[in-house]
Amino acid sequence: MRRPTPLPPPPGASEPDAKPGSRPSAGAPASEPRLPPHGAAKPASRPSAPVAGASGSVAAPLPAPPMTPADEQPTAPIPPLLAFARDALPDDAPDAWPARETDPAPPAEPASTEPEPEPEPAPVGWREVWRAARARRRAMRAEVRRFTVRQRRRRAVWLGAIGSLVLLVAGSFAAAYSPLFAVEEVSVVGTQQLDAGTVAGALSSIVGTPLPLVDESAVKAALVAFPLVESYTLEARPPHELVVRIVERTPVGVIASPSGYTLVDAAGVALSTTPTAPPGYPTLSIPGGVGSDAFAAAGTVLRSLPADLRSRVADVTASSPDDVAFTLTGSGARIVWGSADQSARKSLVLQKVMADRPPAPGMSYDVSSPEAVVVG
Numbered sequence: 001m002r003r004p005t006p007l008p009p010p011p012g013a014s015e016p017d018a019k020p021g022s023r024p025s026a027g028a029p030a031s032e033p034r035l036p037p038h039g040a041a042k043p044a045s046r047p048s049a050p051v052a053g054a055s056g057s058v059a060a061p062l063p064a065p066p067m068t069p070a071d072e073q074p075t076a077p078i079p080p081l082l083a084f085a086r087d088a089l090p091d092d093a094p095d096a097w098p099a100r101e102t103d104p105a106p107p108a109e110p111a112s113t114e115p116e117p118e119p120e121p122a123p124v125g126w127r128e129v130w131r132a133a134r135a136r137r138r139a140m141r142a143e144v145r146r147f148t149v150r151q152r153r154r155r156a157v158w159l160g161a162i163g164s165l166v167l168l169v170a171g172s173f174a175a176a177y178s179p180l181f182a183v184e185e186v187s188v189v190g191t192q193q194l195d196a197g198t199v200a201g202a203l204s205s206i207v208g209t210p211l212p213l214v215d216e217s218a219v220k221a222a223l224v225a226f227p228l229v230e231s232y233t234l235e236a237r238p239p240h241e242l243v244v245r246i247v248e249r250t251p252v253g254v255i256a257s258p259s260g261y262t263l264v265d266a267a268g269v270a271l272s273t274t275p276t277a278p279p280g281y282p283t284l285s286i287p288g289g290v291g292s293d294a295f296a297a298a299g300t301v302l303r304s305l306p307a308d309l310r311s312r313v314a315d316v317t318a319s320s321p322d323d324v325a326f327t328l329t330g331s332g333a334r335i336v337w338g339s340a341d342q343s344a345r346k347s348l349v350l351q352k353v354m355a356d357r358p359p360a361p362g363m364s365y366d367v368s369s370p371e372a373v374v375v376g
Contacts, residue, residue, distance in 0.1 A: 181211045184240035191246055193228050202226075203244065211236040219244070227271050252302040253284040253316060264290060266299030282313040282326065297321040297340040304343035306351070333359035338368025345370045 145152075175181065186203045188196040202222045206214055216234065223229045228248045235243040249265040254277050261277040262270045268290030277283065282302075286295045298318045302310060316326040324337040337346065346367045353365060353373050366374035 176212045177210050179210065181239050183207050183209050183211060183214065183242045185242070187241060187243045189243060189245050190248070192248055194226055194246070194248060199223070199226060199229075199244070199246065203242075206242065211238060211242065214242060227269060230265075250303065251281055252299050253282045254278060255284050255290070266296075266303050268295060268299070280311060283315045285315060285317045287319060293321045294318040294324075298324050300340040301326075301337050301343055304340075304347055306347060309347070309351070328359055331359040331363070332361050333363040333365065336364065336366040336368055342370055349373055 183206055186200045186207065188199040188203075191199065202225060203219060205222070206218060209215075214234065214236070219232070219234060223232055223246075229246050230249040231247045233245045235245065237243060249267075249269060249271060251263045251271055252266050254261045254263055256277070260273050260275045262273045263278055263281060264270055264284070272278075284295070284298065286292065286298060288294050295318070298316050301324050302313070302316065305313070312328050312330070314327045314329040316324070318324045322339045324340065325334060326337070327334050335350065337343075349370045350365060350367050350373075353367075353375060357363075357375055359365075364374075364376045366376070
């Protein structure tokens with residue numbers, strides 16, 4: 001490396017006999033001042049002081065500061081090769097080297113205030129629209145299915161239960177109205193005076209009809225021919241039996257007429273007519289006939305009597321609903337009943353009185369007032 005060239009000594013100064021590279025003596029001024037670094041400002045020269053006793057006006061240099069050994073003296077910094085190479089390039093050379101750290105940054109271009117034009121969208125065809133709509137519908141259906149899982153399960157359970165019930169009911173109705181449940185046997189129960197076989201034969205027209213389709217009006221029309229039938233009920237016994245329960249009318253007395261003796265019940269229904277009076281039934285002597293209020297009161301009184309007492313009644317008379325009276329067979333005792341009110345209580349009171357005082361010919365029992373019975 002090249003060392004810097006020493007400066008010439010000042011005028012009037014003696015040049016020391018020294019070889020290049022030799023060290024100056026102690027106290028001697030430095031003959032080789034150092035150059036400033038590249039690009040640095042040069043130091044100002046030291047002022048010299050005049051030396052007294054010297055001829056002429058020669059300025060003597062000021063004493064220099066003590067110097068360090070030559071090998072320890074600092075040297076000027078060596079610029080990097082990259083800087084020399086970049087400085088050697090012409091100004092119009094391309095910018096192939098990195099910029100200096102001290103170079104000013106290039107001025108930034110002012111941002112444009114005008115908006116950049118947006119690119120025109122590509123045209124959308126009907127196929128893309130249809131595909132997008134279908135994808136959207138699929139996504140919506142998937143979301144709906146995801147959020148309605150419980151509701152759909154609950155609905156499936158309810159629909160299954162309702163469907164099973166409907167099938168059960170429909171199957172039951174279909175089987176009931178089919179020939180599988182057709183009537184094959186008619187049973188008549190509750191008859192005492194009527195023949196059950198005769199009544200069942202009158203109902204043979206309903207054989208073969210499904211049990212739910214049995215017409216009650218047809219059964220009623222068949223039973224009208226039997227006056228002793230007061231009421232009836234139908235009972236179906238699957239799969240093939242129909243039971244007819246009959247309540248017969250209770251005869252209460254006989255009404256004499258030119259054509260014979262007619263057996264009637266408490267409602268005045270004629271049960272049978274015979275030329276002679278049937279035994280065991282009292283004779284009814286009521287001027288108003290079976291349609292009067294007196295007959296209705298007499299029929300109510302006869303039905304309220306106990307069976308053993310009713311069988312001992314010989315005849316019944318009633319001119320009005322409030323003066324019903326009858327006569328007992330054997331003793332001929334007369335019983336004044338009065339109206340049909342409190343008939344059950346009057347019957348109990350009469351039985352007690354007759355137990356204490358048995359009936360005899362010519363006796364009478366007045367129970368028209370159950371609280372005060374008169375025995376005569």
